[in-house]
Amino acid sequence: MIKHFISLEWKQFRRASYFQKGLAIKILLFLAVIYFGGIALFLGGVMFFGLKKVFPDVDPIVMVNNYLIYWIFFELMIRYFIQQLPVMNIKPLMIIPIKRDSVIHYLLGKTTLSFFNFISLFIVFPFSIVLLFKGYPVSNVILWFFAILCITMSINFLNFLINKSNTVFYGIVSVVAAIVALRYFNIFDVTEPIGKIFNGLYNQPYLAIIPLLIMIGLYKANFNFIRKGFYLDGAISKKIKEVHATDLSWMDRFGSVAPFLKNDIKMITRNARPKQVVLMSFFFLFYGLFFFTQKIYIEEMPYLLGFASIFITGGFLLSFGQLVPSWDSEYYKLLMSQNIPYRQYLESKWYLMVFAVIVAFILSTPYLYFGVDIYLIIAAGALFNIGLNTFITLFGGALNRVPIELDTKAKAFSNTNGFNPTQLLIALPKMALPIIIFFIPYHFINFNAGLIALALSGLIGIVFKNVFLNKIEQVYQKGKYKTIAAFSEKK
Amino acid sequence: MIITHNLSKKYNEVSVLNIESLEIPKGQSFGLVGNNGAGKTTYFSLLLDLIQPTTGYIKNKDILVNESEDWKPFTSSFIDESFLIGYLTAEEYFYFIGELRGQNKADVDALVSQFEDFFHGEILGQKKYLRDLSKGNQKKAGIVAALIGNPEVIILDEPFANLDPTTQIRLKQIIKNLAQKHGVTVLVSSHDLLHVTDVCERIVVLEKGEVVKDLATNEATLKELELHFAGSEVL
Numbered sequence: 222m223i224k225h226f227i228s229l230e231w232k233q234f235r236r237a238s239y240f241q242k243g244l245a246i247k248i249l250l251f252l253a254v255i256y257f258g259g260i261a262l263f264l265g266g267v268m269f270f271g272l273k274k275v276f277p278d279v280d281p282i283v284m285v286n287n288y289l290i291y292w293i294f295f296e297l298m299i300r301y302f303i304q305q306l307p308v309m310n311i312k313p314l315m316i317i318p319i320k321r322d323s324v325i326h327y328l329l330g331k332t333t334l335s336f337f338n339f340i341s342l343f344i345v346f347p348f349s350i351v352l353l354f355k356g357y358p359v360s361n362v363i364l365w366f367f368a369i370l371c372i373t374m375s376i377n378f379l380n381f382l383i384n385k386s387n388t389v390f391y392g393i394v395s396v397v398a399a400i401v402a403l404r405y406f407n408i409f410d411v412t413e414p415i416g417k418i419f420n421g422l423y424n425q426p427y428l429a430i431i432p433l434l435i436m437i438g439l440y441k442a443n444f445n446f447i448r449k450g451f452y453l454d455g456a457i458s459k460k461i462k463e464v465h466a467t468d469l470s471w472m473d474r475f476g477s478v479a480p481f482l483k484n485d486i487k488m489i490t491r492n493a494r495p496k497q498v499v500l501m502s503f504f505f506l507f508y509g510l511f512f513f514t515q516k517i518y519i520e521e522m523p524y525l526l527g528f529a530s531i532f533i534t535g536g537f538l539l540s541f542g543q544l545v546p547s548w549d550s551e552y553y554k555l556l557m558s559q560n561i562p563y564r565q566y567l568e569s570k571w572y573l574m575v576f577a578v579i580v581a582f583i584l585s586t587p588y589l590y591f592g593v594d595i596y597l598i599i600a601a602g603a604l605f606n607i608g609l610n611t612f613i614t615l616f617g618g619a620l621n622r623v624p625i626e627l628d629t630k631a632k633a634f635s636n637t638n639g640f641n642p643t644q645l646l647i648a649l650p651k652m653a654l655p656i657i658i659f660f661i662p663y664h665f666i667n668f669n670a671g672l673i674a675l676a677l678s679g680l681i682g683i684v685f686k687n688v689f690l691n692k693i694e695q696v697y698q699k700g701k702y703k704t705i706a707a708f709s710e711k712k
Numbered sequence: 713m714i715i716t717h718n719l720s721k722k723y724n725e726v727s728v729l730n731i732e733s734l735e736i737p738k739g740q741s742f743g744l745v746g747n748n749g750a751g752k753t754t755y756f757s758l759l760l761d762l763i764q765p766t767t768g769y770i771k772n773k774d775i776l777v778n779e780s781e782d783w784k785p786f787t788s789s790f791i792d793e794s795f796l797i798g799y800l801t802a803e804e805y806f807y808f809i810g811e812l813r814g815q816n817k818a819d820v821d822a823l824v825s826q827f828e829d830f831f832h833g834e835i836l837g838q839k840k841y842l843r844d845l846s847k848g849n850q851k852k853a854g855i856v857a858a859l860i861g862n863p864e865v866i867i868l869d870e871p872f873a874n875l876d877p878t879t880q881i882r883l884k885q886i887i888k889n890l891a892q893k894h895g896v897t898v899l900v901s902s903h904d905l906l907h908v909t910d911v912c913e914r915i916v917v918l919e920k921g922e923v924v925k926d927l928a929t930n931e932a933t934l935k936e937l938e939l940h941f942a943g944s945e946v947l
Contacts (some may be wrong), residue, residue, distance in 0.1 A: 480811035484797070491799040491841070555795040558760040560784045560812045560861070627799065702764045709794060 226327050254336060261340050265347035269355065282352065282365075282423055287416035292341070293376060294397055300337050300380040325447045329440060332377055341373045364426035371432035378439035385446065481569030482576075488548060489541075492627035495548060498540050502577075505536025506584055509599070513591040523668070526595075527659030527675055528652060530602025531610065533585050535651075537577035538610055543648060545570050545618035546697075547625040550708040557705060564694050567615060571690065574611045578603050594668065601675040602655060608682025610651050612689040617647035619696040622707035713738040713865065713897045714759070718768035721754055721921075729754045729921040731768075736899070736914075738864070741891035743912030743929075744901040745937065750918040752901040753791065756869050759899075760789055772865060785813070789867035790854040798843030802835045802853045805842060806860060813861025820860060827856050830882045848874045855883065859890070866890065867899045872907050880907065887911050905941070909934045 272281035314324055349366040353359060382389045403409045422428050469483040489495040512529040532539070541548075549556055556566060582603040589596045658678050663671030682689065697704075716734040720727060729751040736742050744752045757763045759770050761777045769776050772783040789795070797805055803824075810820035824836070834849050835856075842850060851874050858866055871887075872880050888911055890896040902908045908915055909929055917925035917940060925940065927933050 480808055484800075484808055487804070488799060552794055552797045554760075554762055554791065555797065557762060558784070558787075558789055558791075558795075559809065560788075560814075562781055562784075702762070705762050 223323075223327055226324075257340065258343055261343035262347055265344035266351065268344070268348050269351040282357070283416075283420055285348070286419035286423060287412060289419045290412065290415045293372065296337070296341065296373075296376055297380060297383075297393070300376065301383055321448065322444075325444055328447065329378070329381075329443055332381065333374060335377065338373055338377055341369065345369045361423055361426045364429040365423045368422050368429040368432045371429070371436040375432065375436045375439050378436070378443050381443050382439070382446065475572065477565055478569035478572055481566065482573060485548075485569070485573050488627070494625060494627050495541065498544075499537065502536030502538075502540040505532050505539070506581060508532040508536075509585070509588055509591075509595075513588065513595055523663060523671075524656050524660035526598050527602065527655040527671070530598045530675075531606060531652065531655045533588070533599055534578050534581040534603040535606045535610060536581060538574050538606055538614055539648065539651065541577070542570075542574050542611070542614040543617060544621065544625060545615060546704060547618075547621055547623055547708075548627070550624035551627060553705060553708045557701065563697055563701075564690065567690060567694055567697065570615060571611055571686075574614065575607050578606045578611075597672055598659075598675070601659075601672050601679070604676045604679030605655050605658070605682075606679070608679030609654065612682060612693065613647075613651050613654075615690075615693050616696065617651075619693065619700050619704075620647060622700075622704050624708045624710060713740075713773055714899075715771040716768070717771070719755075719758065719765055719770060720767045721751075721758060721763065722766045727921055729758070731755070731921075731923055734916070734923065736897060738897055739891055739895040740914055741887060741898045741912045742900070743908040743915040744899065744918060745903070745905065745908055745915060746901075746918035747941070749920070751921040752918060753869055754921070755918070756789070756791060756867050756899070756901065759867060760787070760791070783865075786864040787867070788813075788858045788861065788863040788865070789869075790851075790858040790871070791867070791869040793847075793850055793854070795857075796842045796850055796854055799841055801841060802838065802845075805853060806857055809857045809860050813863075815861050823860055824856060827859075827886075830856065830879060830886065832879065848876060848879070851875060852879060859886075863896065865897045865899070869901050870903070871900055872902050872904050884911050905934060905937045909937065 268285070269281045272279075272284050276284055345366060349362050352362045379389075379393075383393055384390075400411050403411065422432070469486060472483050472486070473479045475482055489499055509529050509532070512525060546553070582600065585599050585603075586596075588599055655675060659671040659675045661671075662674040714734075714736040716731050718733070719729065719731045721729040728749075744755065746752050754763070758765055759772065759777060765778060769778065771777070772787060775783045777783050797808065800808060806820050806824055807817055810816070815823075828836070831852055835845075835853050838845070842853060845853070851871070855868060855871055858868065868887075871883060875883065884907060887898055887900065891898050891913070900908070900911065913929055915925070915927045915929055915933060915937070916923055917927075917937070925937075927936065
C-alpha cells in the first residue's frame with residue numbers, strides 16, 4: 222500500500238510543471254540544504270565548548286535547557302512560514318479499497334522526513350556525542366536526546382495543526398505574545414520554570430516518557446483531525462455562507478485600474494488564504510520593535526536599520542506581493558482572454574502594493590517615539606518599497622507559477638502555505654538591496670547620506686515606473702503560455 | 713471574420729491539431745463537433761491565445777491573435793470554470809466583466825435582465841458566491857457573462873453540457889438570435905449533434921485534429937453526422 226502512495230507521490234512531483242524550473246535554482250537549493258545542514262552539525266559540535274567558555278559557571282547542558290523554549294518557538298515559527306505540508310489528493314482514493322487510516326498514517330509519516338526535523342537533530346546529535354565524551358552519564362544523555370527528538374516531532378505535528386486550524390494558530394500566537402510581554406515588562410520570566418522543566422528532563426531521564434506521550438498525543442490529534450475531514454463534504458466541498466456584498470464604488474476614482482483593485486479587495490476579504498497572508502503582513506509593522514528597542518542594533522549594526530525599515534512598511538509587499546500572479550491562478554484564463562491588457566493588470570497590482578505601503582507607513586507613525594531619525598529611515602524605506610521593491614516583487618512574480626487554491630482553509634489535505642524556496646531566492650534581493658543602498662553612503666559619508674540614498678533610489682524607481690512596467694510586462698508576456706498551463710494544472 | 717491558416721499544435725511531436733485553412737465569415741453561427749481529443753478545445757484555446765501555435769496563425773478580424781491583444785475588446789468566451797471568479801456573486805461577476813468591457817452598471821443590468829428566463833431564478837439575487845453554485849448554474853452565469861459588452865465574436869466550449877433540458881432549449885434560442893439578429897459570429901462546440909444542427913448554420917467535424925467534414929446545415933445534416941460518428945459511413 223505504502224509503496225503505491227510513494228510511487229504516486231513521486232510521479233506527481235516529477236510531472237508537475239513547476240518542478241521543471243531552472244537547473245540553477247535546483248543546485249542553489251541543494252547547496253542551501255548542505256549549507257544549513259553543515260552549519261547545524263558544526264553548531265552542535267562546538268556548542269558545548271562555546272557555552273563553557275562564555276558561561277564558565279554554568280553547566281552547558283543546563284544553559285541549553287534553559288533556553289530550549291526559545292528554540293522551540295523559533296522552530297515553530299520557521300516551520301509555520303516555510304515548511305511545506307504534505308499534500309495528497311484524496312478524492313480518487315476515497316472510493317477505492319484503501320483503508321482511510323493507512324492513508325492518514327502515510328501522510329503523517331511523510332512529514333517526519335521533512336528537512337526541518339533534521340535541523341535540530343543535526344544540532345543535538347553532535348552535542349550529545351560531546352556530552353558523552355565529556356563523561357556525562359550515558360543514560361541521562363541518551364534519554365535527553367530521545368526527549369528532544371520527541372519534542373522536535375511534536376513541533377512537527379503541532380505545526381500541522383496550527384496550519385490547519387485557526388483556533389490553534391491564534392492560541393499559540395497569544396501564548397507566545399503573553400510570554401514575551403511578561404518577560405519584556407519584567408513581570409514574570411517564564412524562562413526559568415520552563416528551564417527547570419527541561420533540566421528535570423535531563424536529570425530524571427525516565428521523564429522522557431512525557432515528550433514521548435506529548436508526541437503521540439499530537440499525532441493522535443492530527444490523525445483525528447484529518448480523519449474527521451476525510452469526507453467529501455468535509456475536506457473537499459465547502460460550506461456555503463450567505464454573502465454580504467460591500468460597496469466599493471468609491472474606488473472608481475482610480476480609473477482604469479479600479480475594477481481590478483475592487484476585485485482584489487474582494488479576493489482578499491472573501492478567501493481564507495489571502496486573508497491569512499494579509500493578517501500576517503500586519504504583524505510586520507511590529508518588526509521595528511525588535512531593532513529599535515535594542516541600542517546594539519542602532520549603534521553597532523546600523524546597516525540593519527535599512528533592513529528593518531523595509532520590513533515595517535513592506536509586510537504586504539513581501540507576503541502578498543510575492544505571490545502575485547498566483548492569487549489569480551484560479552481564473553487566469555479569464556483574465557488572459559478578457560478585454561484586459563497585461564499592462565493594466567500589472568499596474569493594478571502595483572497600485573495595490575503602493576497603497577498597502579502607504580497605509581503601513583501611516584500606521585507606523587508611533588515609531589516617532591524612537592526619534593525622528595528612526596522615523597525618517599522608515600520613510601526612506603517606504604519610498605524604497607514603493608519605488609523599487611514593488612517592481613522587484615512583480616518581476617519575481619513572473620517566475621512564480623505555483624497555483625494557489627484561494628479558499629482552502631477547510632481542507633485538511635492541501636497545502637495552505639504557498640511559500641516555496643524559489644520565492645525565498647527571489648526575496649533575497651528585496652532584503653539585501655536596501656542594506657547595501659543604505660550602508661555604503663552611511664559608511665563613507667554619514668547617516669543622512671544613507672537615508673537620502675535609500676529615499677532617492679525609491680524616487681528614481683517611481684520616475685522610471687513606466688520603463689520598469691514595460692520591461693516586466695515583456696517578461697510576463699513571454700511566460701504567458703507557461704503560466705497558463707501551470708495554473709490550469711489541478712492539484 | 714476569423715481566418716485560420718496552416719494552423720498546427722504539437723505536444724512533444726504529437727500533433728493534436730492541424731488545420732490547413734478555415735474561414736469563418738462574420739455573423740455565422742459555427743459549430744465544431746468531434747470526439748474527445750479531436751482538438752475542439754485546443755482550437756478555441758488557440759483562438760484565445762491561451763496556448764501557442766506550433767505553426768500557422770489565426771486572424772481574428774485581421775488581427776493576429778498571438779501577436780496583438782487588440783482582438784480582446786470584441787471577443788468574448790466561456791470555455792470552462794476557470795473563466796469564472798469563484799469568490800464573486802453572479803451580479804458582481806457580471807459587473808466586473810462589464811467594467812472590463814466598458815459597460816456601466818445600468819448597461820449590464822439591462823442586458824442581464826433579458827436572460828431572467830434563462831437563469832430560471834437560480835442566478836440573480838442568490839447571495840451566493842459563484843464557487844458555491846452548481847456546475848450547471850455556473851455555466852449559465854459564464855455564458856451570459858460572455859454576452860456582455862456587445863462582442864462581435866463569442867466562443868462557447870460545450871455550452872450545452874451540464875445544463876438542464878429547459879435551459880438547453882433556451883440557450884439554443886439565445887445563440888440563434890445572436891447570429892441572426894445581431895450579426896455576431898458565434899462559435900460553439902458540442903457533443904450533442906442534435907443541438908448543434910439546430911443552432912449552427914455550419915458544422916465542421918474535427919477528427920484527430922483535422923477537418924474531416926465541413927457542412928452547411930440542412931435537413932440531412934443530422935443524419936449525415938450520426939452516420940459519421942456511428943462509424944458506419946461508407947468511405
